[in-house]
Structures are given as structure tokens and as C-alpha cells.
Amino acid sequence: MPTLDLSDPLLATYVVAAALMALKVMGQGWMTVYRMMKSGAGLVNPEDLIPGPLNRAPDKAQLEIDDYVDRSRRMHRNDLENIPAFWVAGALFVLTAPALWLAQVLLFGFVAARAAHFVAYVTKQRHEVRATFYTIGSLIVIYMALHALWAVLA
Template identity: 70%
Template sequence: MNLLTMENPVFEVYVIAAAIMALKIMLQGWMTVFRMLKSNSGLASPEDLQKGLINKDPNPKQLEINDYVDRSRRMHRNDLENIPAFFAAGLLFVVVDPALWLAQLLMFGFVLARLAHFAAYATKQTHEVRATFYTIGSLIVIYMAAHALWQALT
């Protein structure tokens, strides 16, 4: 059986989990834009102060850090630091043909950990709460990568 087709249930699990995570990354960017527009602040670059259809009354204060906007930007950066590793490790995990139950546990576990991390960050939970969800997701990616490496070496 070709492992990278929808006939492989493990690949199907990966496709679902990876698609959810791709949407998470992209929607987080849109959340940041929404927050910038809503607060009329938190712009990232000096050229953003040019007058235009959206920014009709530019003000240098728009470049000041706004926690409402910056919190979303930090969540986005965190996604960009973690989710691409899942894309790679998850695909490597698929090609070593693990048990379906294990793939479901790990891949959907990663998705749940990232969504819980988002909820914790968005609701200003303590670092320990966020770190717990980060750690769960990180250990899942490390396990999948190590499992794939082990299978390749043995």
C-alpha cells in the first residue's frame, strides 16, 4: 500500500491534523489583523503610517506596542515556532507506518495541545498553564521524530 494516500488511515489522520494546524496558523494572522483594525494600533512597521483607505488618519502612536494586538502576534509567532515541526515529524511518522491508534493519539493530541495553548494564551493564563500545553505538544513532536528516526536506523 502507498502510505501517502487517503487509503492509508494513518495518512488520513495526518491530513486532518495538519489541515487544522495550517488553518490555525493562518487564522491567527487574521486575528492579529482584526485586533489591529479594532484598536487602531499595534502597527508593525513605519510604512504602516502612510495614509490609505484603512488608515485615514495615521498617528505615530499607532506604532506603539499594544498588548491586545501583541498578544495575538506572540501567539502567531509561537505557532510558527511549533507547528512546522509537527508538519515534518508527522509526515515522517506516517511513512514509518505506525499503528493507527498511536497516530490518532499523538496527532490529535498535538492538535488539542496547541488549541489548549491558544486558549490559555488568549485568556491570559499563567506561564505554567501555557507551558504545560506547550510541553505536551513538544513531547509529541519529539516522540514522532525519534520514532521515525529509530525506524529508519533499525
């Protein structure tokens, strides 16, 4: 079994891209928490209405959908629908030893597409704008998965 060596630029490229996406997923969760605390709304569970240090005067209205909070939840859900596939397809792709330039274009291209998707979502751009960035990221993941399959089956 080959050893993993972070001095390998191909592996380092994947590690940087994968770590950035891990930070994106975790950061989105924290953004949702921040928005819930800032607005005092957007809670989702009945037990969230039990009084505590962060919610001293709970109100049933806090369980109603709040777009400010829910928008962040939707962005988080979208990340969770896309980024895990990137982690898997990206790792399999790197195992095929592609050209470094190709790996950098694809791996960092996905990161850029997700960043642009985030900006489009948080600034409430129309669906076609978000969909463009989603499509770019999705096609990158599909290509990497097919590349890995081709390398094994060819």
C-alpha cells in the first residue's frame, strides 16, 4: 500500500480543497446558529422552547419558519447534498494520478463553484445564477467519478 505524502503536490491539492470544503460545511452550521441567536427565531424542536440561558423567554412563534434562519439551513442542506460526493470522487480521482494541472483545475474549480454558489444564495440571486454554480460543481464531481471508473475499468 502506498504511503500518503503531503509533499506530493497532487495529494496536497486534494487536502487543501477537501479541508476548505470541510470548513464550509461546518461554518454553514455556525452561520445558522448565529442567525437563530440574532433573530431569536427559527427554532425547530418543541424542546427548544424550554427556558434556558440563551432563550430566557421562549415563545411558540419561535418555532415558525423564519426565512433569515431557514435560508442558512437550506444552504447547509445543499452543502450536505454536494460536498460529500466531492470528497469521495475527489479522493478516487487523485488515486488515478491525474496530471497536476487537471487536478488543480477540477478540485479548486469545485471549491470556487461552491463559494460562488454561497455568495449567490446569501445575496438572494435568482435561481439560474445559483443553478449555474451548482451545475459547474456537479459536472466536476461527475467527471472525477467517471475518470476514476474509467481508470479502473479501461
